[in-house]
Each structure stands twice: as C-alpha cells, then as structure tokens.
Amino acid sequence: MAKPAKKLVIVTEKLLLKQIAKIIDDSGATGYTVVDAGGKGSRNVRSSGQPSISDTYLNVKIEVLTDTPEMALKISDEIATKFFDDYSGIVYICDAEVLNAHKFCGPDGC
Amino acid sequence: MDFLSSFLTRFLSQLQSPTLGFLIGGIVVAALGSQLVIPDAIYKFIVFMLLMKVGLTGGQEIRNANLTEILLPALFSVIMGILIVLIGRYTLCKLPNVKTEDGIATAGLFGAVSGSTFAAALTLLETQKIPYEAWSAALYPFMDIPALVTAIVLASIYTNKRRGTEGKRVKIWPIVKESLQGSALTALLLGLALGLLTQPESVYKSFYDPLFRGFLSVLMLIMGMEAWSRLGELRKVAQWYVVYSIVAPLLHGLIAFGLGMIAHYATGFSLGGVVVLAVMAASSSDISGPPTLRAGIPSANPSAYIGSSTAIGTPVAIALGIPLYIGLAQALGG
Numbered sequence: 001m002a003k004p005a006k007k008l009v010i011v012t013e014k015l016l017l018k019q020i021a022k023i024i025d026d027s028g029a030t031g032y033t034v035v036d037a038g039g040k041g042s043r044n045v046r047s048s049g050q051p052s053i054s055d056t057y058l059n060v061k062i063e064v065l066t067d068t069p070e071m072a073l074k075i076s077d078e079i080a081t082k083f084f085d086d087y088s089g090i091v092y093i094c095d096a097e098v099l100n101a102h103k104f105c106g107p108d109g110c
Numbered sequence: 111m112d113f114l115s116s117f118l119t120r121f122l123s124q125l126q127s128p129t130l131g132f133l134i135g136g137i138v139v140a141a142l143g144s145q146l147v148i149p150d151a152i153y154k155f156i157v158f159m160l161l162m163k164v165g166l167t168g169g170q171e172i173r174n175a176n177l178t179e180i181l182l183p184a185l186f187s188v189i190m191g192i193l194i195v196l197i198g199r200y201t202l203c204k205l206p207n208v209k210t211e212d213g214i215a216t217a218g219l220f221g222a223v224s225g226s227t228f229a230a231a232l233t234l235l236e237t238q239k240i241p242y243e244a245w246s247a248a249l250y251p252f253m254d255i256p257a258l259v260t261a262i263v264l265a266s267i268y269t270n271k272r273r274g275t276e277g278k279r280v281k282i283w284p285i286v287k288e289s290l291q292g293s294a295l296t297a298l299l300l301g302l303a304l305g306l307l308t309q310p311e312s313v314y315k316s317f318y319d320p321l322f323r324g325f326l327s328v329l330m331l332i333m334g335m336e337a338w339s340r341l342g343e344l345r346k347v348a349q350w351y352v353v354y355s356i357v358a359p360l361l362h363g364l365i366a367f368g369l370g371m372i373a374h375y376a377t378g379f380s381l382g383g384v385v386v387l388a389v390m391a392a393s394s395s396d397i398s399g400p401p402t403l404r405a406g407i408p409s410a411n412p413s414a415y416i417g418s419s420t421a422i423g424t425p426v427a428i429a430l431g432i433p434l435y436i437g438l439a440q441a442l443g444g
C-alpha cells in the first residue's frame with residue numbers, strides 16, 4: 001500500500017533555512033528534509049557567514065512531503081512572496097508515494 | 111620634514127610583517143587561479159581562537175582597570191559606529207548609480223568591525239612594542255552593533271518612505287541579539303568573561319597565546335583569497351564603490367584617531383589604544399556582518415556591500431590603514 005503525496009522542493013540560500021523551517025512547521029507539515037546544495041542561478045552572490053572560497057556548499061535543498069496539494073501550494077506561496085524578491089531560490093512540486101512512515105500515514109499505516 | 115621621513119620609514123618597514131605578507135600572498139595565489147582551499151571548519155576555528163585569545167587577554171586586564179578609563183573610549187566607539195553610517199548615507203548614497211539601500215548597507219559594514227583586521231592590528235602593535243590597554247578588545251561590540259543597527263534602521267526608514275508604508279517599525283532587539291549570538295562576538299565576550307572571572311592563565315599560556323600568530327597568518331591568507339574572489343562582485347555595481355572602499359577606511363580611521371587623541375589627553379588613554387580605536391573604525395566587517403545586513407536590509411544588493419568590504423575595504427584597512435595609524439602614533443609618541 002502506498003499513500004499518494006506531493007513532494008515540495010525548495011532550493012534556496014542557506015541563510016533562509018531557519019525562517020523557511022518555521023513556515024513549514026507552521027503550515028502543519030509533519031516534517032522536512034534538508035540537504036546541502038551547490039549550483040548556480042541568475043543572481044549568484046551569497047552571504048552566509050562563510051568565506052566564499054572555502055569548499056562548502058552555500059545553498060540548501062529542502063524537501064517537504066504534504067498530504068494535499070493545497071498545503072504544498074500554501075507553503076510555496078508564502079515562501080515566494082516573502083523571500084524571492086530579494087533572495088535567490090526556486091520552488092517546484094513533484095508527485096510521490098509514501099511507502100513507509102511512522103507519523104505521516106497515520107495509525108492505519110500506508 | 112623629520113616627522114614625515116621617520117613616519118615614512120616606519121610605515122614601509124611594517125609592510126614586511128608576516129601579517130601583510132600572507133594577505134598579499136593570498137590575493138596573489140587566488141589571482142593565479144590556485145586550487146588551494148582552506149576548509150571552512152578551519153576558518154571558523156581560527157576566528158574562535160583569535161577572538162578567544164583577545165578576549166582572555168582583555169578580561170584578565172579589566173580586573174586591574176579603572177572603569178572610568180573605559181567610559182570615554184567606549185562612548186567614542188559608539189559615536190564612530192553611528193557616524194560612519196551617517197557619513198555614508200549622506201555621501202555615498204548621493205553619488206550617481208548608487209542605490210540608497212546598497213549605500214546604507216555598505217556604510218553599515220564599514221561602520222562594523224572586522225575580527226581579522228582587529229587581530230592583525232593587535233599583532234602589529236605587539237611587534238612594534240607599542241603598549242596598549244588589553245581591555246580595548248571590549249570596545250569591539252560598542253562599535254559593531256550600533257553601526258549595524260543604525261544601518262538597518264536608516265534603510266528601513268528609507269524603504270518605508272519610498273513604499274509609503276509608514277509605521278512598520280524596525281525591531282532593534284532582534285538585530286542586537288543576532289549580532290551578539292554571532293560566532294565572533296560570542297567568542298570575544300566569552301573570552302572577556304572568562305578572563306575576568308576565572309584564572310585561565312594555564313590554558314592561555316600554553317594554548318591560546320602561542321598559537322595566535324600562526325592562526326592569524328592563515329586567516330590573512332584566507333582574507334586575501336576571499337578578497338580576490340569577491341572582486342568580481344564589484345564589476346556588477348557602480349565604480350563609486352571602489353572609490354569609497356579605498357577612501358573610507360583611511361578617512362574613518364583618521365577621525366577615530368582624532369577622537370582617540372581627545373581621550374588620550376583627557377583620561378590617559380594610551381597611544382596604542384588610540385591606534386586600536388582607529389583600526390576598528392577603519393575596518394569593515396567582511397564575514398560576520400554581511401549575513402546580518404542580508405537579513406536586515408533584504409533589498410540591498412549583496413554584490414555592492416560584500417564586494418566593497420571584502421575585496422577592497424579589508425585589504426586597504428590592513429595593508430594601508432594599520433601601518434598608517436601605527437606610524438602616526440609612533441611619530442606623535444616619539
């Protein structure tokens with residue numbers, strides 16, 4: 001059995017992580033995953049409190065699995081209006097099926 | 111004439127110190143496209159070590175210091191921090207092709223203090239055997255935080271006026287809290303507290319003190335490489351930033367030197383302490399300041415302020431500013 005879900009992916013500057021995490025928590029999502037990311041976009045200048053020449057990635061990719069597409073869209077809209085005027089980032093949505101999870105699927109399992 | 115020639119010879123001899131050598135070396139290797147990378151973890155550790163050592167030294171000396179001696183320099187630090195942002199607001203921002211918010215953010219960084227420049231200045235003072243009050247390390251937050259707060263408040267007033275949204279007041283306490291929680295200030299304040307309240311002589315003598323100069327040289331190397339890599343950012347913004355970044359450290363430092371001399375004659379603030387005050391004013395926060403401004407003035411273009419501060423401001427303050435003020439102090443002190 002698999003539960004259909006939407007996977008919301010946000011790739012943005014590491015600087016914004018704490019604030020985005022708060023938005024995700026407030027929206028009611030059960031959790032999220034963060035991965036270090038590198039890459040290049042149109043703006044391409046970062047200020048993260050680290051020297052730019054040190055060998056670390058300065059972006060993050062955040063994945064959130066949501067029950068409903070509405071919750072994903074709500075998170076995405078809030079992030080875009082709050083941040084994307086002034087900071088770099090992109091948000092996209094994919095389909096996913098959750099096979100095994102503790103909280104996400106509820107007590108009846110996936 | 112004699113004053114000038116002795117000043118020049120002292121100025122030139124300081125350019126040979128390892129501090130400046132590593133800085134210029136970093137710029138050169140980065141310019142040549144070297145793959146040399148100093149990992150970020152090492153950078154963070156070095157900043158911690160340097161500021162902890164400076165804090166410990168300062169804390170140990172505060173025990174014997176008279177609080178009234180500290181008051182006037184502290185006041186001048188706050189004044190300089192705010193003054194630098196105001197100077198920038200009414201000069202840099204008025205120049206053509208300079209967006210006001212970018213200019214305010216740049217002035218904010220130049221008002222704030224750079225840990226690397228600060229540590230380099232203390233080392234050069236010790237090499238030249240100029241005594242200074244160790245508690246002058248405590249002046250760091252007095253200049254750093256007012257400058258950043260002033261910049262964010264001025265930018266917010268300007269943005270609100272432009273968008274016509276009155277009444278959205280900037281909350282100052284979160285900015286202050288975030289600055290104090292930053293790694294540089296935490297290390298410094300912790301060192302001050304430990305130096306003051308505990309007996310850290312054993313770890314100080316065996317660990318923090320001996321490693322200071324070595325770590326400083328690596329930090330200078332990183333700053334040099336970083337300066338080169340951020341130079342490209344300045345090509346994206348107005349040429350006036352280059353002019354400002356060269357003139358500002360020297361100008362602000364001289365103003366602070368003047369204020370320091372007032373404290374020197376009024377309360378016996380040593381000439382070394384005056385140099386420390388001048389260098390703090392000349393320095394521009396390069397790594398810890400930008401994230402605070404990025405969050406506080408989101409509409410400012412980071413290419414402008416990071417480019418100005420890291421690529422030109424810090425090297426000018428270290429390579430030209432520090433020898434200049436030390437030379438001045440030596441010439442005045444005889």
